[in-house]
Amino acid sequence: MIHVDKQVLSYLGIEKIVIEEAGAPHSCIPVFFFQEAWQLYCITELSPRQGHDKLLITYRGERLSVPVQLTGVRGKRRHYTAVFAHTLPLELAYKLAFLQSRFETADKRGERRLQVGVTYWKMLGLKQLYQTVLIDGYEYDCIIENIAEHGLLLSCGQEGKMNIRDPMALRLTFTAPSLISFLQLSPVRFFKKDGRLYIAVRIKEPLDIHYVMRLAHYVDCLTDSPHKHAVHSSL
The missing domain is CATH 2.40.10.220 (predicted glycosyltransferase like domains)
Known part of the structure; x- marks a missing residue:
């Protein structure tokens, strides 16, 4: 799990993320990145429908349309988990995997x-x-x-x-x-x-x-x- 901030987005080359729900775009803020799913906060309430949602990711100036399965996060209003239906572009997936490995390595020794x-x-x-x-x-x-x-x-x-x-x-x-x-x-x-x-x-x-x-x-x-x-x- 990677806690997302501006530095993480800059390292990954992600400039903007938008949730497209049933054809309508909604601005969102990424909270956590996982290898196969991201947790996002949306400024509006959504009604996710399986098979009808996408993430529109501006990556290094290029707009990617990625199908996702969107579900609400229990106990957190306007927080959603987006599970990818397909793999991300290879370069972005590699950077995510590398960043995750760095965070895990840093945590190996706990607070020693x-x-x-x-x-x-x-x-x-x-x-x-x-x-x-x-x-x-x-x-x-x-x-x-x-x-x-x-x-x-x-x-x-x-x-x-x-x-x-x-x-x-x-x-x-x-x-x-x-x-x-x-x-x-x-x-x-x-x-x-x-x-x-x-x-x-x-x-x-x-x-x-x-x-x-x-x-x-x-x-x-x-x-x-x-x-x-x-x-x-x-x-």
Whole structure:
């Protein structure tokens, strides 16, 4: 299951999705993508009829007409599940499968923390060791000490009185290719050690797609690395 946001749509090349019910078009918002079905929110109430519904998908400037079986989602008004009657175009189906595999890989280790720090930041794919965290309206350089799908441990040089409070944000700059992820954070706890301030944070939903994909790649690297037994860490 893939939670859909603008980044997911941009990666897949999907510009617009419309439900055509009995010949009438209705604007909709995708909520979740599955391999053989999508969950959509429609701005109007529909009366699905088997064999009479389609999705009109604008994909890379081309309009695709895809027959679907449309059913309402129990307990959710104006939410519908569209099950494809035929396979999607090969390129789009491949991208969906690849994206799904990245999300599943990122989730393999649950919330086990993976060490990064000064040793493994290049393996994570970061452009530089120091990243930028926004705290109470001020930017600070920070090091990603460890990482998980929904949380991070950051360390900063102590710069006077720092007001650690919600909300926080983190800008991660990656290389090959150059990508930037913006994560919205909530602080969980913080402490001082060896002259540095350590901040444990929770990443707010929805997760940045670039972050998820880089994390999945990092898990793959650690799985293949001879140092894999030395990279686990906890808060």
